[in-house]
Amino acid sequence: MPNSAKKAAVLEVIGVTKQFRGKIAVDCVDLQVANGEFLSILGPSGCGKTTLLRLIGGLEKPDRGRLVLNGQDITNLSAHKRNVHTVFQRYALFPHMNVFDNVAFGLRCKKIHENETRSRVEEMLELANLKGQGHRAIHTLSGGEQQRIALVRALVNLPKLLLLDEPLGALDLKLRLQLQQELVAIQKRVKTTFVFVTHDQQEALNMSDRVAVMNQAKVEQIGTPNEIYEFPKTLFAASFVGGINRLDGVLRIDEGGRCICEVEGLGGFFVEPPTEYRQAGVKGLICLRPEKVTLFSRRPSTIENVVEGTIRSQSYLGTHTQFEVLIKNGGVISVFQQNTQKLAKKVFQVNDKVFMGWQASLSHFFSYQALK
Amino acid sequence: MSTIRRWASGFGVFLIYVFLFLPMVVLVALSFNNASRGTQWQGFTFSWYEKLSENQAILEALSRSLEIAVEATLLSAFLGLCVGISMSRTHGFRKTILQKLATLPIVLPEIVQGLSLLCFFVWLTIPLGEFSVVIAHTAFGTAYVATLVKARLTAMDPLLEEAAADLGATQSKILVKITLPQLWPAMVSGMLMVFTLSFDDFIVAFFTAGVGATTLPLKIYSMLKFGVSPEVNALSALILCASFLLVTMAFWNQNKRERKFEI
């Protein structure tokens, strides 16, 4: 029911385009953000994700397209009049104000009564685990504390939508993981809609309700983390989120009506392409995630697709082992195997001959036509 | 609305620039004006430039000013380097004192510097003349070079010198091969600054030059005070052109260097 979906949308981005000196940064992007959700915009640097965020926040004006917040067109509303707030990359905390004044800034702009401002700021400082530390100077805060102050400085204004521009990018890995959990916990508590920009796929998969994958100024796919990972719609989405192996080939249809991708030097593999490319002669590639492949020392008979190879290297990583397997056409396939058994020795050795098997439904087929 | 505001602010800035450059344009225009008195346009002439080239007193003042500026620049460069290095390499109390003393000639009004040096020279019976002006210019020039050198040394990676020492460079080698080459840009801009300050200085020279050593600014001042001859316009126009050229070159050079570092 499209109608109910529209009702729940807090923000609608409709055909928004932005160019900088002739270079397209955001190309006709459509996006709907549902009330209370945690949406991540994931993409490599320079894909336009930060520009999209700035367009939503009102820090840039779109060349074309509309932005609708809660049913109200905000396309031409300047940043300080939008009920949308941002947590900036590297926080942009005001260095000449203390913690309290930083958090109170937005409320004072709205001329909220000072007593109410004080109680709301204190409440937020508590949320940030910095209760009673409002007098501290910004430069005395640690990285994590600065990050939390930047968050509550925006949250205290009760935004309809909170934008976060790689807010964890400046932190080290351990702190990042801890703050990822904290951020999600805070989001569930305040029930504010979060739009979170990141280039880190783990972060996006871990935190979000939905992920929008962006590449070259376009949104390639929007979906839950599972959908994005298991059912990527484009090669880019597949390769940016998690690792892939690729086998290039041509489709043919067998007697049973099943699609087979003929790969030069390796033979045919069963694939399940999208209906529109289900024809003989379509050129494309098989895309295969390393953990979906199983290693066998003897050729398995019950598995649809099998390819033979020689182990070139292996790294033992505790939870799993990563193999690089050389195949006949000169390519390399990487394979992750869960270490489900308790073994003191390696199962496979370098230069061992192995068989790699996978079911057709676990792989993806992308035609070249779809890629360009 | 916002385009109107943008246009208006642009126009305001344009007016400021007109204000800044109008007097210079007027001077250059007048230097070609065929009128010995007044500012009304009487036709085009080169005669003031010809007269200027025959005016021995002005040419003498010009060469004296150049001489003083060169000598003061060289002295200031040497002393400024010393002061800059000691400022960044000493610590504690002595560093604070030296830093305060090095900013003093920059912040004190020139008149105070000029007259205190005047009294000082007379007390030491140093004759007032070219030499005393050079010393007086060195007094403040050193401070400018030192400030720039110190800023450069502070920005410099101290590990470079230690790395050189670690690789077996002797102390004098570190100084000549590592430190001085890095200080070169600061030295050049400092020297450029001292040269201009010295060449343009009127006030300090006014007090310390005595009767004999008329520098170019002193000569210009006396021409202004005692009867303006249009030769002054021609002279001013030439000086303006020369400074314009010099600044353009310096700016262009700096831009080129910065761009090289960007890559």
Place this chain on the structure above:
Amino acid sequence: MSIQPKTFRTTPFSIAAWIWAASLVVAPLLYIVSISFLSRGPYGGVQSPLTLTNYTRMTDGSMALTLLLSLGRSVALAGFSTVLCIFVGFPLALFLVFRAGRWRNALFFLLIIPFWTNFLIRTYAWMVILSDNGWLNHVLEILGLGPQYLHWLFTPQAVLLGMFYNYLPYMAMSLYVSVEKLDTKLLEAAADLGAGPVRRFFQVTLPLSVPGLVAGSIMVFIPSLGEFVIPDILGGGTNLFVGNLLAQQFLTVRHWPFGSALSVILIILIGACLVALEKVTKGHSEDLIA
């Protein structure tokens, strides 16, 4: 073990540095302080005994009035020039940093040109423009605004104009340097939190430009306090400023001890201003060390 890096020895440099500081900075200043306690010699020189008369003389009758008036004029002129420079220089710096775009370097370059040209010549140019049959009156006549020649030159306004003209580039440059360092993310953050342009200026741009404002004020206010050439050329020496008074005592009246006492007063005044301004920056820069 020494923690000092084992690099070159700085002693020779230090010796030269201290010789310069002692002989060319400290000694002349100490010398005028000391002769301010001496009396005037027969031919304009100085002689003992030690006396306080040079200072007590400032407090009596007509001299006190002259001194107070000239000091008042100088402080007022320096103050007015500084304020004027701030009011014009700040918008100019903001324009250069935020609005000028690709013209920024060129405009900055044009700003420093006057800075490198001889200030006597620049001041003289105003003399030409403002004189009774100068360009300003011509233009006014052409526009039909000046029925007869108006008197511009040798007025206090002309002096103020000359000061403003000469010191504006200093103020604009130091503000430019300060504003350029401003993190635009902070302005965006303020806008994002609901601050309009006015609030953004007063709560973010202005407080963070205080170092530039102070540096600019030092570069304008302090030299203007002792300025005597501009009043001499454009003011015609009709209104005595502290600088003129000083120059007079040293060069015309040749009463060095009294002149020295006056300069000591001027130095103390300047020292007080510097300390006050330093306090302002200190209070701010402590917050800025990130």
